[in-house]
Amino acid sequence: MRTVGVDLAADPARTAVAWIDWSSDGARVVRVETHAEDDLIVEAVLGADKAGIDCPLGWPDAFVDFVTAHRTGHVRPGTSGRAWRRDLTLRVTDKVTHELTGLTPLSVSADRIAHPAMRCAALQAELALRGHAVDRTGAGTVVEVYPAASLHRWGLAHRGYKRAANRTELARLAGELQAAAPWLDLAAFTPLCSSSDDAFDAVIAALTARAAHLGKTTQAPPEHRKAASTEGWITLPTTPLHTLHP
Template sequence: MVTVGVDLAAEAVRTAVAWLDWPTGRARLVRVVAGADDALIVEAAMAADKAGIDCPFGWPDRFVDFVTAHRAGHVQVPPGLAGRAWRRDLALRVTDQVVHQETGLTPLSVSADRIAHATMRCAALLAELARRGRPVDRRGTGAVVEIYPAACLKRWGLPYRGYKRAANLAALGHLVDRLQEAAPWLDLGEHEPLCRTSDHATDAVVSALAARAAALGLVTVPTEEQAGAATTEGWIALPTAPLARLVADG
């Protein structure tokens, strides 16, 4: 099995892709590219058994309805609600709210934060994969699955804050150390120095690990009640098993 992880930003310069090969009982980082363009991402996802993408797969349904109503001049505030209370469902998808309930972390709002730029790029990538015949299900059951690296790291008992940006290289190095301690079967090989200097590369590796968890069925899935929203908004797959299960089950 080969899994791919994509730390997706609005532009290629801050985007990274990682490829993990899974021989029996081990995982080997065979390639990492920082500064990945659309063509490379599509090529990687087309060839992978499963690809994990760190980016929202859609917008909140209620936000889409709100914008549509606003365009027509028919916005109405729900009775009995005011301010932040009624705007919450415009800013956060169902899966974002589930992640907050499960982990205490709140993903960036795709309708009220700059991550929307990355999601526009993601939407085009998912459409291209579908055009090329790769099944895309925003619930994560197809070729790709939505990943939130910080939540994965927290679920796996690893450092999940404070390792972003060049000013925090020491914290990033500590995260890589802890990851290798928790997963001694993970061989970063010649790509370890890049993981220690690029949080984008490390998040791509985490996304590739989470893609493996998704491929093995070791992640959260929408309930019947949540499935409708997940189909349009996307669904963040949270690991439900320790890192060691990634090699114990394959």
């Protein structure tokens, strides 16, 4: 089988895609591309058994309702307060992820991650046009992933490895990953994953997609399924990293 991981940014310059092939002998990273354009991402997802995308698949329902009401002049006067703003800025899955991991995903309605989400919305539209509509609950080929949370759940370092200033930490983390998963062959891509956090996160996204394929990730419970279908749902590993071994 093949899993794909996409570390999605607003522009191709910070976007990476990783392909992992799985067999009875283990897992092998067969391709990693940085500076990934939309066409490459779509073709990668279409060719995968399971694909993990590191980007919100939707916006908070309360935020969408608020913006719609504001556009037509129907916002209720006197509405304010921290709890109210929290519902506008965090999706249900963001709150659940915080409860389970202590990590708070960036707000897709009030942070810069909204820019990648706009691109992701267009990618979802293209996939639907190709006959592969994305089920935002994660029930289909595509699942929403959060690499830092996956690393946390697998007992690996999950902070301080981003951007050029932290290349030493990234190289150390790439080594930790290989030690924790000796069955994963990074092959010729070890130097890239040790120097580009975009490439590294794409590999983690592809590993999380494998966990989802095996049914070893969280799923939206019945009471949150409706929200997940529009807002998206972050897939979190529920078993140790070694359980992904073929």
